[in-house]
Amino acid sequence: MKKKPTPVKNRLNTTQLIAVVAADLGTDPAAVRDTVMATFDAIARANASGHDVAITNFVTFISHRVKRTKRRNPQTGDTFTAPAHQVVRVRVSPTLADAVRRRDRKVTIRKAPKGARTPAE
Structure with missing residues (x-):
């Protein structure tokens, strides 16, 4: 059975985004935080490199x-x-x-x- 995505009711900041992703995946926000931040870091590094x-x-x-x-x-x-x-x-x-x-x-x-x-x- 597929889980329904967590509804988003307000503007998301990074902390709230991590909470929503953790709820969607059914995992701990601390585990998701590293993945989300690593994704943002990779995007920033790529853009900074041109x-x-x-x-x-x-x-x-x-x-x-x-x-x-x-x-x-x-x-x-x-x-x-x-x-x-x-x-x-x-x-x-x-x-x-x-x-x-x-x-x-x-x-x-x-x-x-x-x-x-x-x-x-």
Whole structure:
């Protein structure tokens, strides 16, 4: 018998996310914390190294290099040169964007089996 996912009723911070994942897996939050934090750390390391991270049907974290540009201080009117730097852009997948638009509370990012039209259960 498949367990129902834990409903999310409020905004999630890291601690609450860990609690929800632990409840869904039926394990101790302390055990889940290491996995969640290691996942976040791996994403951060990849982006800091200039690599993109794509999580299918969810989100892509794009590491982007911004060129040196001239800018203007709006308070003083002085122009200055902003140095080149690395930024992270986030692109949401069309699957997730559509689920949010429809307010689908049962959305999953699991990939559908080959030939299937609906996500894996």
